Amino acid sequence: MRLTFLGGTGTVTGSRYLVEHAGARVLVDCGLFQGLKQLRLRNWEPMPLPAREVDAVVLTHAHLDHSGYLPRLVAQGFRGPVHATACTRDLCGLLLPDSGRLLEEEAEFANRHGYSRHHPALPLYTEEQARAALDRFVPHAWDQPVEPVPGLKLRFAPAGHLLGAASLYLEWGGRTLLFSGDLGRGDDLLMPPPAAPAAADVLVVESTYGDREHPREDPLEALAQVVQRTSARGGVVVVPAFAVGRAQALLHALARLKQAGRIPDLPIYLNSPMAAEATRLYARHHAEHRLSPQDCEAAFGAVRIVATVEESERLNHLRWPSVIVSASGMATGGRVLHHLKAYAPDARNAIVFTGFQAQGTRGAALVHGAPAVKIHGEYVPVRAEVVELPGLSGHADREGLLAWMGAMPAAPSQVFVTHGEPLAADALRLAARERLGWDCRVPDYRDSVELV
Ligand SMILES: [Zn+2]
Known part of the structure; x- marks a missing residue:
């Protein structure tokens, strides 16, 4: 078997792993590159093999950095099945068309305002192409064996990162290749912990927070404090949040704080049509996460859902303390950009990040203290307080990753550390050697290895 990164x-970002076995080709994850321009340009590069030669796609979870290239793959001729858990399929049903719509809007906006160097600027794919990709999904239950191509068995195990998020076991000829997928944490507000890993000969493990520990203090307290401070200043809290997963965790956290009287009874707006839909999906699939139907009702019932563009625009002129939760989570696009334009210049306001901010995104610039960020072609000064709350992230930290790896019944014979920025991936590689005695490799883009 051959594995190509x-x-x-x-x-x-851009999670895509090509598994080749006995003449068949399976793509594990089909993600969008995001962040730095040199990475985003890879979305436009042809894949090393024609899309129609991929026999099947398997997705770990619905986040766009794992699923968002799928519409492009289908548009380029992929005609095989896309295997995923049932919840991942449902979430992709929201995320992919939304992504297509955003890409179209961005291209259209760039053309109208003439700030793209491409004439005309074209979207990577359209909403219609994204909808066409949804027809290829084949949903599966947890732990049920699937045979995506002859001679290869596949099984999904809960990864605790997001509704439907899975680790994948691929088995062939008595050997097992395990993809961790994005791993959640033991103490997430929303998701149960990842399932303990079973034995595997080869492991591909994520390293998003491979060089970081989440703060040990109560993340709700840190959130409560920033909301209190900001409302005492008469300001607005803007939370760029991943519409799926983190937005729901935040609404739950804010509802709990309000109920306990730990923050004022201020309005909370959810301004992301997709996040609102995803919230309904979380309420429907409550057996898959920690919140009871009552918790869902409390968390999602108290929030003001912003439906129309007019309402969204009105949110840019709030004159009383409020919280606005809006996508996208790394401030790379979406309605939150308009709120950042409106609220970043005023020191009374706060911008709160709860998820990982990839290099090259506006989110990363903001958490690193940029005095201004470029939005829609113009520089917006940043005087608002910027706060990072990694304690509310949906990812395991280094200790969590090592604990999960260390729970394997035996050391795999090959370990690849992926899905991390260079320092994070290398830090996890080193920690795994020191703590577990494992010899791991951090592969480069387009590296290809024969699995032994
Ligand atoms: Zn993810």
Whole structure:
């Protein structure tokens, strides 16, 4: 079996791993590159093999850095099945068309305002192409064996990162290749912990937070404090949040804080049509996460869901303390950009990040203290307080990753550390050697290895 790293190397985005076995080709994850321009340009590069020669795609989870290239692959001729858990399929049903719509809007905006160097700027794919990709999905239950191509068995195990998020076991000829997928944490507000890993000969493990520990203090307290401070200043809290997963965790956290009287009874707006839909999906699939139907009702019932563009625009002129949760989570696009334009210049306001901010995104610039960020072609000064709350992230930290790896019944014979920026991936490689005695490799983009 041959494994080729077509993304998720040196970055947390663009996860794509090509598995070749007995003449068949399976693509594990089909993600978008995001962040730095040199990475985003890879979305436009042809894959090393024609899309129609990929026999099947398997997705670990629905986040766009794992699924968002799929519409492009289908548009280029991929005609095989896309295997995923049922929840991943449902979430992709929201995320992919939304992604296509955003890409179209961005291209259209760039053309209208003439700030793209491409004439005309074209979207990577359209909403219609994204909808066409949804027809290829084949949903599966947890732990049920699937045979995506002859001679290869596949099984999904819960990874605790997001609704439907899975680790993948691929088995062939008595050997097992395990993809961790994005791993959640033991103490997530929303998701149960990842399932303990079973034995595997080869492991591909993520390293998003491979060089970091989440703060040990109560993440709700840190959130409560920033909301209190900002409302005492008469300001607005803007939370760029991944529409799927983190937005729901935040709404739950804010509802709990309000109920306990730890933050004022201020309005909370959810301004992302997709996040609102995803919230309904979380409420429907409550057996898959920690929140009871009552928790869902409390968390999602108290929030003001912003439906129309007019309402969204009105949110840019709030004159009382409020919280606005809006996508995208790394401030790379979406409605949150308009709120950042409106609220970043005023020191009374706060911008709160809860998820990982990939290099090259506006989110990373903001958490690193940029005095201004470029939005829609113009520089917006940043005087608002910028706060990072990694304690509310949906990813395991270094200790969590090592604990999960260390729970394997035996050391795999080959370990590849992926899905991390260079320092994070290398830090996890080193920690795994020191703590577990494992010899891991951090692959480069387009590296290809024969699995032994
Ligand atoms: Zn993810």
